[in-house]
Amino acid sequence: MTATAEPEVGRARRRKEDARLITGRTRWTDNLQLPGMLHLAMLRSPVAHGTITGIDVSAAREMPGVIAVHTGADFADEQGSLPCAWPITEDMKSPAHPAIAVDTVKFAGEVVAVVAARTAAAAVDALEAIDVGYDDLPVVLDMEAALAEGADLVHPDLGTNRNAYWAFDSAQAGTGGDVEQAIAEAEVVVRRRFRQQRLIPAFMEPRSIVVDPTGEQYTVWSATQVPHVLRVMMALTLGVPEHKLRIIAPDVGGGFGGKLQFTPEEAITFLMARRLGRPVKYTESRSESLLAAHHGRDQIQDLTVAARRDGTITGLKVELMADMGAYLGLVTPGVPILGALMFNAIYKIPAYHFGCTNVFTNKTWTDAYRGAGRPEATFGIERMMDELAVELGMDPLDVRRKNWITHEEFPFTTIAGLTYDSGNYEAATARAVELFDYEGLRAEQRRRRESNDPVQLGIGISTFTEACGLAPSRVLGSLRYGAGGWEHAQIRMLPTGKVEVVTGSSAHGQGHETAWSQLVSDKLGVAFEDVEVLHGDTATSHKGMDTYGSRSLVVGGVAVVKAADKVIEKARRIAAHILESSEDDLEFEAGKFTVRGTDKSASIQDCALAVFAGHDYPEGMELSLDSDATFDPENLSYPHGTHLAAIEVDTETGAVHVRSYVAVDDVGTVVNPLIVEGQVHGGLAQGIAQALFEEAVHDEGGTLVTGTMADYLIPSAADLPSFTTDRTETPSTSNPIGAKGVGEAGTIASTPAIVNGVLDAIRHLGVRDVEMPCSPRRVWAALQGARDTAPTAPGPGGGLGSIDATDPQEEVQ
């Protein structure tokens, strides 16, 4: 076997993963059946805030097929408190977080009892026989009301609904000027309040957990994106020694941050398996998933931009309120902080202040959702760039050009203290403008305005960057994050010349098996087909930090490359021995060591076999080529791009149509363009969904009214356009691959592009803002001038127009 002539990196390889996924030979957690396995069903509180006055499970215990029924009281001494790994400030208020409620419930959807039965159906049947008494307590839903003096409290023992206040100030940090001074001296000041609505990650595979307690180790299968994090957290929380836990993330059907968690359901399933001594399985229904799997976003942003009349920004002030929901999950309080260093985006802003107040409410807790903090920041700044342009009467692209970092200025240390290693905003924008026909569409826009066309055209712009490759461990430490940001890889050279790659990254749709094979094929000169990538099982991949934050390639992939380098160095020694040459005289290329100036060579497979046989090897050499590497990045990576959207708004109905969408992304060096394009497409869909369709809505009692897929509007194929995607390629200088990460780019960039486009279409008709999702109802109401912002209350099925939750009589078309 020799290397392929064409380099693997950069090649549009069809994915290895597909073979099993397109034929149904899949390993979803819910597929598992083990001998004697019991099925769990969980009873959830319908009350958003209340005291549990009593739970009667006696009737449920008598139901056919039921083996056990337990409540929080049964596990109070062993369930611990679900961990928050990101205490963002020293004085952060952190409530106890029971997996199963013991005496109070804090949001509708919290688990209060669990049934184990011989079939899943029998378990669900038994839920109806459980009688729970609740005394209602006041429900806290609105963030501003929650912060008011004398407000009802979600956690009375904390004495406040304020979880924490986190701030960054450029004057204090010494990275820039004083923003208050900048505002006082500004020629133009633009203040806006934006709302980032609450979203639900809504991965396609509902969460499922199987725990088998019958072996020496507890084996836990979970539909998680973080098997390694889960192992540590489970050990720390549930009093099970870490080495007695084996976590397996088999095929996992999407995550988007929603499976970056140690969930109550995982804890409860483990507790039940341990209590019963039998394998147990829990698979949530979609309704449970939407209700109780963590939500995302949910911020109110108060933004102030100070500028000169020529468009130069002189200061940016950001004050956020972020809804934590009822509890803190793994990284809940840190999500808005991930945006703190990104509001300044691609712009040279001389004075910057960021403050964020985290607030508890009686809702499902929020946590990571695709982009986590950075979509919120990007939305805020990109909306403000347009608002500033309107204020100054400038083309919004020109305002951006006026302020962005030019390509000659890299590396560039920002006002937030990050060092952007590379980028070329001019190139990406030029390409996008060309593909989009910016001037042509502006001309059409003018014509439609002049002719009072009922369908108006808007152009939405987003010139974004993001911080990816989470993250240098020291940076995480400085942000008080509970762990590091390194990644581990191992390469095993098998006797027959095949290669196993073990990775701590934990794919759930990203295509790592393919991309890692491409990396290793190039490095070691082995065939793509000869590489097997192993992941998602702590017994094989013992060490890892898993997959989130666009980190897999730029951290985990680099670890793979570094492990391959070590393999080559070990092989060099045995190759020199085989070839009776000095190591210094050997060249390694395309899988072969060649003695310089001769045709004598030994392949890496020859070396693997020689090490396996062990008959003849250099004195003192360890008989193995297998190598480990742990890579801790030195810097974040900074993908960027320019997205342009042509938006048609029907002024008679409020309907919004995305006519065309151009995304030019710069994600650095590309390992597999097919996978990159797919990530961009999917990211765009989710970002557009936030702009136009999706919203998690609670009624005044704290009940989620978007608790099914009929009400929470995940867009279908019929709701989305075809995207025009292209790339510029400015390699990252912070890692040897040159990649920057692509998982979140589309989501981060597209939301403000769409909303800017909607407003650009109808601003001349007197509309100043439309809250997300920009449903026909909201757009139409804004056009009627009913109110100038926040025209309508949120409703279920909001995006496509549905029934108003607050007024069931009102049918909205």
Added chain:
Amino acid sequence: MVGIRVTVDGTRYDDDVEPRTLLVHYLRERVGKVGTVVGCDTSNCGACTVHLDGRSVKSCSVLAVQADGREVTTIEGLARDGTLHPMQQAFHENHALQCGFCTPGMIMQAIDLLGDNPDPDEHQVREGLEGNLCRCTGYQNIVRAVLDAARKMSPGAGPDRERAAEQAAPVAGGGE
């Protein structure tokens, strides 16, 4: 319990089921066809789509007893002797899947769609897949794959057995 006789992917099964058992649960839990998955509980997502007598159905919306005496084809029954169905091949070639959870239902629905309309345009493909949700791909490559498969399949092309079934029941698609 009710006795049913169902042919699944070419094999006949005789089973007793509870009247309330959904076809998807019967397929997964009794027949072991775990390639067909459950993605929601309101028949919105389409992940559980299979063919019942050659027509696509959401198997969460069909009772197992309704399949009595009928023929079910799942994602696991499409490939024949190691040869992928052209739709499966097109999904692979066009990178029409990421996590793959929606893929079985999406492929089954896409085949049904081409049964109805062997030469659809992009708009018709998007409309035809409206009942199947995907969270990963943004649909663009799924649409591309279906159009690609349409080009490569003559009307009714595919594995012999499916073609035979479709000829016996000429309405190969529909569902609405």
